[in-house]
Amino acid sequence: MSAFISSTGVVALLLPSIIRLAAKARLAPSRLLLPLSISALIGGSSTLIGTPPNLLAAERLTLAGYQSFSFFSFTPISLAILMASLLVVIGLGKRLLPERQAVQKVQPVVTPIELFRLYHLPESLYRLRVDAQSPLVGKTLAESNLRERFDLNVLSAIHGHGRRTSVFNAAHRAEYLRPDAPIQAEDILIVQGKPESVSQAAAYWRLAIMANEPVVEQDVISNEVGIAEVMLRPRSSALDKTLTELNFGRTHRLTVLDIRRPGYEGTLDLKRTPLRFGDMLLVQGQWKDIFALKHKHRRDYIVMGEPEAAEFGAFQRAERAPIVLIVLAVMIAAIVINPDLLTLASLMAALAVVLTGCISMDEAYQSIDWKTLFLIAGMLPLSTALVKVGLVDSIATSLRTALSGLGIYAVIAGLFAITALFTQVLSNTVTTVLIAPIAIAAARDLGVAPQAFVMAVAIAASMAFATPIASPVNTLVMSPGNYKFSDYARIGVPLVLISMLITLIALPLLFPL
The missing domain is CATH 1.20.5 (Single alpha-helices involved in coiled-coils or other helix-helix interfaces)
Structure with a gap:
């Protein structure tokens, strides 16, 4: 799958199924999730369109005036690496992969209703009836200051005549409830917050707490609104910022109901807690806004799985x-x-x-990763500038001088090693843009065709196995697998070395030197 679509999307889609499989087989999720991410990364490297480094490598060859790669040029090497990696996991998996249960028990389901129960939302949701004498009658949600003053999230409202309207609104069919919508007598507000905050708000606005009527899933979930888990990416612009500093609610039109942090079992302050890599946010709002977070802001957040699909048939087409x-x-x-x-x-x-x-035009527009496009658009001129000023040739000459005495293979191995090292801490896109021109220049200095050199760079850029921040794919599995930083290096470093060996063996067969 990752050979044709985003490896991050593939892992997010398969993650619930793999967790379910681990539960049925009575295996720790940590035994399966790292192999999942590794397979997705290798699969992405197997075709021309599978990953940005392959496209960029092919483009650099074209710009330099050389024959570029075909659609399946990468496939033989990637398949060989995949088979070798599977053998390593099967043979040495018990030694290289930790057997560690998640800090918080991992549930093999991520549908909205399952999330509703998993996060124990019924324990923090309350019904507040608006009495006729309440000062809140006639005021809007914005004027109520329930969130600002009492730290309460208003998730839905049931009007006095019995029609349920979700906050974002509606009787079993939620529509967006505007902040300027007036609150009426006998309305029932469904809110989320701490018990003391609910009591204070009830006393201030003369609201009756309906303790005997529990809130149910349908009060906050429907075909138009729902809840979803969101994970921060390793290089997210939201890191080290609070939700208040991000103005998250107004920016994304979503309400954060809870934050869960790997290794921490307490309750985090939603307003004052700086977000960290690996944090899981439970958000609630309209599906269209959740989709926007998933597509327009994909560089910062990962929406886990397809939570709306299993419950409400999002795949209507x-x-x-x-x-x-x-x-x-x-x-x-x-x-x-x-x-x-x-x-x-x-x-x-x-x-x-x-x-x-x-798909619709809006969906097509939202699916475009604009930040990646602008990153590539900005890095390509930089790469060209490095070539024009002679810096690339200088680096290539230094590399050739240092390694040429050991042969062409040593130069290719050096390029692979440098690329693989950089891609563990930098974007694989940036790494490829910077090193591919050096590979072409090194091949030119040695008087050989550059395809093998550039192929080594492209393959190495996808071998981002050794750190959790090397790729969003690695980030996705960190929390569910309860992995430590060292877990990635333990299996990732050997696989990178094996990948380099296979690449060095295969390149002369595909591109005679």
Whole structure:
């Protein structure tokens, strides 16, 4: 799957199933989740479109005037690395992979209703009835200051005549409730907060606490609103900032109901706690805003799984799945026949899925990772500038001088090692953009074709196994697997070395030197 779609998306989608599988097999999730992330990273390196480093490597060859890679040029090496990695995991997995249960028991489900129960939301949700004499009658939600003054989140309202309206609103069919919507007598507000805060708000506004009527899932979850788990990415701009500093609610139109931190079992202050790498946020709001967080802000947050799909049938266009497969097959065939058609084929495929109704224009727009595009757009000129001023040639000459006495393979091994080292701490996109020109210059100095050198850089850039911050894929499995930093290095470093060995053996067979 990761050969054709985002490896992060693949892991987020498969994570609940793998956790469920571990539970049924009575295995610690830590035995399966790292192999999942490693497989996704290797799979992404197996095709031209599987990962940005492959596309960038091919583009650098084209810009330098050399023959570029075909769609499946990467596949033989990636498959060999995948098979070797599977053998290592099967043979040495008990030694290299920790057997560690999650700090908090991992549930093999991530549907909204399961999350509702997993986070014990019924214990922190209350019904408040607005009496006719309450000063709150006629005021809007914004004027009530229930959140600002009493730290309460208003999740839904049931009007006096019995119609349930979710905050964001509606009788069993939630719609957005505007902050300027007036509160009426006999309305029932469903709020989330600490007991003392609820009591203070009830006393101040003369509200009756309906302790005998428990809140149910349908009060906060429907086809239009719901809850989802969100994880911070390792390089998220939200790190070390509080939700208040981020103005999270106004920015994303979502309410954070809880924060869970690996290794910490207490209750975190939602307003004053600086967010850390690995924190899990439980958010509630309209599905369209959750989707926006998932697509428009993907560089900062990862929405776990497809929580809305299992419960509410988000895949309402499943009958168009064959169309998507046909479009994908035609696109791949066009690229295989003529690699120069990559841009045109990709653009036409995107246009086809929109015109056939597989996705809407808004969904297509939201699926674009604009930050990655701007990153690449900014880094490519920088890379070209490094070439123009001679810095790339100087580095390549130094590398050749240091290693050429050991042969061409030593230079390729050096490039692989440098790239693999950088990609553990830097974006693989940045790493490829910076090192691919050096690989081309080194090959030119040695008087050989550069394809093997650039291929080594592209493959190495995807071997981000050794740290949890090397890739969002690694970040995704850290909390559910309760992994430590050293767990990644224990299995990741040997696999990187094995990957380098396989690459050095395979390159001469694919690109004679």
